[in-house]
Amino acid sequence: MGQLGLPELLIVGFIALLVFGPKKLPELGSGLGKAIRDFKGAISGKDSLPEEEKKETDKQEKPAGK
Structure with a gap:
């Protein structure tokens, strides 16, 4: 109970093909x-986050003057 086998996956795939095309x-x-x-x-x-955005957020998070 609760396990999907090959027949069940094929049925789900076929229904998805019919519904979505x-x-x-x-x-x-x-x-x-x-x-x-x-x-x-x-x-x-x-x-x-890309490296550039990480650098910008690091600059904003560091307290100034310490």
Whole structure:
């Protein structure tokens, strides 16, 4: 109970193909993959800010004159 096997995954994939169509399905898959990567990165504590933005925020956070 609670496990997805190959037959269940094939059924879900077929229903998704019927609902979204073959042109939209790759876009949904890549969006889902990006969301999962972002979520895992946030959980593991990795920053998603580019280096330039990190430097700017570091400058703003440091107290002046100390």
